Amino acid sequence: MLGRRLAGPRAGLLAGLVVPLLPAMQRYAQEGRSYALVCALMTWGTWLLLDALDIGGRKRWAGYGAVMLAACLLHEFAVLGLIAHGVSVALSRRRLRPWAVTAAAVIAGLAPLALFSATQSGQVAWIGAPDASDLLAFAVTVLLGIACALLKRPLRGPVGLPALALPLLTVPAGLLLALSPLRPLYVDRYVLFGSIGLALLIGAALDRLTSRGTVVTASLVAAATALLPFGQQLRTPESRSDDVTAVARAVREMSTPGDGLLFTPARRAWVLATPEAYAHLDDLALAASPAASGTLFGTEVTPAEIRARMPASRRIVVVQDVIGEPGDSTGRGAAKLATLQAHFEVCGTRRVTRAQITVYARPGLC
Numbered sequence: 001m002l003g004r005r006l007a008g009p010r011a012g013l014l015a016g017l018v019v020p021l022l023p024a025m026q027r028y029a030q031e032g033r034s035y036a037l038v039c040a041l042m043t044w045g046t047w048l049l050l051d052a053l054d055i056g057g058r059k060r061w062a063g064y065g066a067v068m069l070a071a072c073l074l075h076e077f078a079v080l081g082l083i084a085h086g087v088s089v090a091l092s093r094r095r096l097r098p099w100a101v102t103a104a105a106v107i108a109g110l111a112p113l114a115l116f117s118a119t120q121s122g123q124v125a126w127i128g129a130p131d132a133s134d135l136l137a138f139a140v141t142v143l144l145g146i147a148c149a150l151l152k153r154p155l156r157g158p159v160g161l162p163a164l165a166l167p168l169l170t171v172p173a174g175l176l177l178a179l180s181p182l183r184p185l186y187v188d189r190y191v192l193f194g195s196i197g198l199a200l201l202i203g204a205a206l207d208r209l210t211s212r213g214t215v216v217t218a219s220l221v222a223a224a225t226a227l228l229p230f231g232q233q234l235r236t237p238e239s240r241s242d243d244v245t246a247v248a249r250a251v252r253e254m255s256t257p258g259d260g261l262l263f264t265p266a267r268r269a270w271v272l273a274t275p276e277a278y279a280h281l282d283d284l285a286l287a288a289s290p291a292a293s294g295t296l297f298g299t300e301v302t303p304a305e306i307r308a309r310m311p312a313s314r315r316i317v318v319v320q321d322v323i324g325e326p327g328d329s330t331g332r333g334a335a336k337l338a339t340l341q342a343h344f345e346v347c348g349t350r351r352v353t354r355a356q357i358t359v360y361a362r363p364g365l366c
Contacts, residue, residue, distance in 0.1 A: 001047060002046060002050070010210075014210075015200050015202065016203070017203075022195050025039070028189055030234070037074055042068075046196065052064050053094055062102075065103075073110065079110060080171065084171040086099060087167035087171055088168075126265070127185055127186070127187060138177060141173075142174075145169045145198055148204065161201070164197070164200070165196075168196055241354045245274065246353065247353070251270075251278060252277050254317060254357055255317045259280075262316055263318075264336050269297065284309045284313065285332065306339070310336070315360065317359055319355055344361060347361050
């Protein structure tokens with residue numbers, strides 16, 4: 001509907017077909033988290049923004065504000081999409097004041113949740129600074145969007161397609177990347193809704209390209225077909241970063257009753273789905289369970305107490321993230337590793353998706 005409104009029926013159809021081919025969209029559409037819903041609300045919010053700009057009226061601005069607030073309450077970084085809309089409105093040079101009033105109302109509605117979330121900032125402490133692959137992916141995506149925008153269609157309505165889609169594609173991710181030196185918060189799924197802008201730009205570009213000959217059309221069909229194996233692979237258990245059932249099965253096979261258990265870093269996500277698989281093990285670092293502590297993964301004792309508890313165990317099963325995942329900045333991970341190296345030897349290791357399970361034993365007990 002957006003593509004049709006801004007660039008014609010065929011551009012809209014092609015943009016709609018692009019969306020389910022994007023691997024990131026396919027992945028997060030399968031998950032029970034908020035990212036797919038945020039994308040849906042951002043799409044409808046963008047449509048309502050065009051309505052408010054084109055026709056005006058308090059009801060239309062109120063509808064736009066309500067949908068955007070819902071998106072922001074599902075994921076606070078959806079407010080970056082609101083900022084992208086502001087850039088589009090500024091480029092259109094129309095109705096900037098009612099947009100500003102609506103945006104202020106959305107931010108006011110989000111403020112209580114944002115203030116409370118600030119007290120839970122430790123939940124995103126695992127996010128590291130963007131690496132070269134993040135920057136390269138962003139640069140390639142922006143260049144692709146710009147290249148598609150150069151094939152723009154004539155203006156339809158209050159905002160042209162490039163002026164709407166390019167900010168949505170570039171502003172949210174660009175802001176998170178730019179703020180990373182102050183506080184690393186960039187994760188590509190947090191700005192998944194930028195794919196809406198990419199799909200619109202690609203759809204409009206494909207409209208222009210496919211009108212120029214059957215060779216180009218055939219090439220585009222071949223490129224789309226080449227993406228299908230990615231979609232098929234995304235629908236297998238191996239595509240998940242965590243296969244908790246497989247991790248639990250490996251722990252059960254590699255452990256014996258009474259063994260110690262350690263997590264490093266202290267993310268017990270694997271236990272939450274299959275607690276019975278770990279019931280025969282002694283969680284050496286656990287101070288309070290998730291339910292008792294009111295936290296996602298529970299709380300752990302101090303590094304000194306971890307070092308004191310570990311030597312009493314004959315064998316310890318260590319469930320850890322594979323190399324390359326964010327580390328533990330609390331000192332507990334270092335205490336666990338140093339004690340293992342000083343008093344234990346490796347008996348065996350198995351990798352299951354993002355988890356690595358290693359069995360340690362006192363010398364001579366493997």
